[in-house]
Amino acid sequence: MFFETAKLAWRAISRNLLRSFLTVLGVVIGVAAVIAMVTIGNGTTAQVQSELARLGTNTLFVRPGQWGPGRASTEAKRFEDRDIEAMRNQISGLRAVAPLNRGSATVIAGGENRSSSVIGTTNDYLVAQDWDLASGRSFLPAEERGQAACIVGETVRRELFGAADPVGQTIRVSNISCPVVGLLSAKGQSGMGDDQDDTVIMPLKLHQRRIGGTNTISSVILSAQDGVSTAKVQSDVESLLRERRRIGVGRDDDFSVADMSQMAAAMTGTTTLLTGLLGAVAAVSLLVGGIGIMNIMLVSVTERTREIGIRLAIGALERQVLTQFLVEAVMLSIFGGVAGILTGLSLAYGVVSLLNVPFVTSPMIIFVAFAFSAIIGVVFGYFPARRAAQLNPIDALRHE
Amino acid sequence: MAHTPLIEFRQVSKFYGSGEATIRALDRVDLSIDAGEFVAIMGPSGSGKSTSMNVIGGLDVPSSGEYLFQGIPTTNFNRTQLTLLRRHMLGFVFQGFNLLARTSAVENVELPLVYRGMAVGERRERARLALEQVGLKGREGHTTQELSGGQQQRVAIARAIVTDPAVLLADEPTGNLDTKTSREIMELISRLNRENGITVIMVTHEEDIAAYGRRLLRFVDGRLAGDEVQAREAAHVL
Numbered sequence: 212m213f214f215e216t217a218k219l220a221w222r223a224i225s226r227n228l229l230r231s232f233l234t235v236l237g238v239v240i241g242v243a244a245v246i247a248m249v250t251i252g253n254g255t256t257a258q259v260q261s262e263l264a265r266l267g268t269n270t271l272f273v274r275p276g277q278w279g280p281g282r283a284s285t286e287a288k289r290f291e292d293r294d295i296e297a298m299r300n301q302i303s304g305l306r307a308v309a310p311l312n313r314g315s316a317t318v319i320a321g322g323e324n325r326s327s328s329v330i331g332t333t334n335d336y337l338v339a340q341d342w343d344l345a346s347g348r349s350f351l352p353a354e355e356r357g358q359a360a361c362i363v364g365e366t367v368r369r370e371l372f373g374a375a376d377p378v379g380q381t382i383r384v385s386n387i388s389c390p391v392v393g394l395l396s397a398k399g400q401s402g403m404g405d406d407q408d409d410t411v412i413m414p415l416k417l418h419q420r421r422i423g424g425t426n427t428i429s430s431v432i433l434s435a436q437d438g439v440s441t442a443k444v445q446s447d448v449e450s451l452l453r454e455r456r457r458i459g460v461g462r463d464d465d466f467s468v469a470d471m472s473q474m475a476a477a478m479t480g481t482t483t484l485l486t487g488l489l490g491a492v493a494a495v496s497l498l499v500g501g502i503g504i505m506n507i508m509l510v511s512v513t514e515r516t517r518e519i520g521i522r523l524a525i526g527a528l529e530r531q532v533l534t535q536f537l538v539e540a541v542m543l544s545i546f547g548g549v550a551g552i553l554t555g556l557s558l559a560y561g562v563v564s565l566l567n568v569p570f571v572t573s574p575m576i577i578f579v580a581f582a583f584s585a586i587i588g589v590v591f592g593y594f595p596a597r598r599a600a601q602l603n604p605i606d607a608l609r610h611e
Numbered sequence: 612m613a614h615t616p617l618i619e620f621r622q623v624s625k626f627y628g629s630g631e632a633t634i635r636a637l638d639r640v641d642l643s644i645d646a647g648e649f650v651a652i653m654g655p656s657g658s659g660k661s662t663s664m665n666v667i668g669g670l671d672v673p674s675s676g677e678y679l680f681q682g683i684p685t686t687n688f689n690r691t692q693l694t695l696l697r698r699h700m701l702g703f704v705f706q707g708f709n710l711l712a713r714t715s716a717v718e719n720v721e722l723p724l725v726y727r728g729m730a731v732g733e734r735r736e737r738a739r740l741a742l743e744q745v746g747l748k749g750r751e752g753h754t755t756q757e758l759s760g761g762q763q764q765r766v767a768i769a770r771a772i773v774t775d776p777a778v779l780l781a782d783e784p785t786g787n788l789d790t791k792t793s794r795e796i797m798e799l800i801s802r803l804n805r806e807n808g809i810t811v812i813m814v815t816h817e818e819d820i821a822a823y824g825r826r827l828l829r830f831v832d833g834r835l836a837g838d839e840v841q842a843r844e845a846a847h848v849l
Contacts, residue, residue: 526699
């Protein structure tokens with residue numbers, strides 16, 4: 212009997228293929244959006260995590276303010292040179308302490324110019340990031356004290372110098388004339404999708420004076436020596452900074468010290484929030500899709516009033532007519548769901564290969580999308596189906 | 612109780628509307644029909660002939676009085692029970708044929724068996740036999756649109772008898788057909804009554820069609836105005 216009903220439903224759907232397609236388009240779009248977004252989100256999350264894992268777990272990030280989505284760090288006091296000195300002198304087991312000021316600026320060489328990320332830091336940054344030089348050298352002590360010198364990334368080299376070796380040349384970074392002393396080895400895209408090689412590194416002092424216009428420091432990267440517990444380093448740094456920043460007992464930190472796994476959690480948290488928002492948007496579009504199905508099912512019931520009358524007259528129970536129309540609605544919405552899943556996956560595949568991010572499908576979300584579309588069919592198909600089942604056979608037979 | 616009629620009306624009335632505007636479609640009708648009869652029902656429009664047909668068919672329920680089927684009162688039947696009565700006991704033939712469009716003859720005929728939950732092989736076979744009985748052997752695969760009016764009515768008759776019902780209810784079965792085809796359809800219905808012993812109740816407004824019945828009921832203003840037995844030969848005079 213179920214097979215019969217399914218066959219009947221399929222016949223009704225295929226009889227008006229274009230209309231059926233347009234009917235489920237809302238569901239297709241809703242499901243496709245969810246699937247695509249979640250798949251792309253999974254891909255970027257996986258990318259971020261693998262990137263962070265590659266960077267290692269012995270690196271700590273120190274920032275003013277608290278980590279996490281929705282927390283502004285602007286009000287918290289920035290760090291000073293003395294904080295860096297204190298960390299270097301009072302925390303044991305550190306391999307590198309790199310202050311970090313970051314901004315972007317126009318970089319000019321010859322006739323070419325480009326807006327790149329400009330980092331003010333010390334040689335410790337290259338140590339903490341395990342970043343090698345392809346050619347040239349790192350900063351000399353005089354340069355670390357503020358003499359102009361720049362180390363450029365691979366993208367900057369390619370865009371400004373073409374095939375030529377930039378070491379020994381001079382670039383202008385935001386009106387600073389800066390001799391290029393080194394070239395970084397290529398690193399590729401970061402987990403966030405930006406180009407890490409589109410970077411110019413200059414001494415922190417130079418950056419503070421000429422670009423930032425401040426003598427404070429916005430963040431610090433710490434690298435622990437091998438075999439040293441990062442948790443120990445983290446708590447040492449936290450108590451040191453609490454003391455230096457005079458944070459009373461019982462009050463929250465106005466800075467944060469996070470290792471890679473904590474940063475990963477924070478980033479994933481952002482993604483989760485985003486996924487939640489997208490879910491809400493998708494829910495609305497699925498609701499609209501469901502109403503579309505209900506609308507067409509009502510039209511279909513009216514069109515087929517006579518047919519329903521015949522069926523009731525020759526012995527179809529109310530329940531059987533109800534089931535017939537319900538199965539039809541569910542079949543429609545499941546087709547929409549499956550089409551949406553396929554569309555979403557191929558869309559995600561396209562975007563993911565464009566972003567150079569792994570393609571991570573989630574069987575869970577595919578199952579949920581499928582189940583959800585079936586539920587939409589039941590919910591929005593029930594009212595039209597009940598209307599069909601409750602028709603008066605005499606009136607239905609007379610219906611033209 | 613020596614004798615139980617197949618169909619019995621006891622003071623059956625049917626009203627539509629209320630107050631001054633009340634229409635008495637049936638007014639205290641007493642009626643009884645035995646198994647095997649061929650009853651023609653005549654009357655002007657609004658006389659109650661269609662309403663009585665709907666009540667017999669379980670498509671409508673009396674406002675008052677009692678309708679008994681095989682001696683069982685149907686007064687308290689709910690929709691499901693009325694449907695089951697139709698499904699197991701009654702076969703319908705309509706003026707407008709009422710076949711499913713774009714559906715083959717055999718599928719139309721097997722439809723009532725589908726709702727009975729009969730397996731596909733068995734019901735296909737029974738549908739073929741029914742089509743053979745109405746003279747449509749070889750046309751099983753034709754869709755409704757590919758059949759003439761007379762052929763469509765034959766399919767409808769096959770659909771009505773495929774369940775071996777006790778009663779065949781025919782509502783103006785020849786209303787949409789020409790004279791020659793009407794005669795063929797009436798011959799077929801008479802033969803089913805004669806040879807298969809199926810009770811036939813037929814509503815018509817044409818005297819020559821009504822003449823096929825062995826008993827003629829006349830309705831006027833919701834009341835039974837005439838109940839006469841017709842000579843069998845009448846059918847062949849046409």
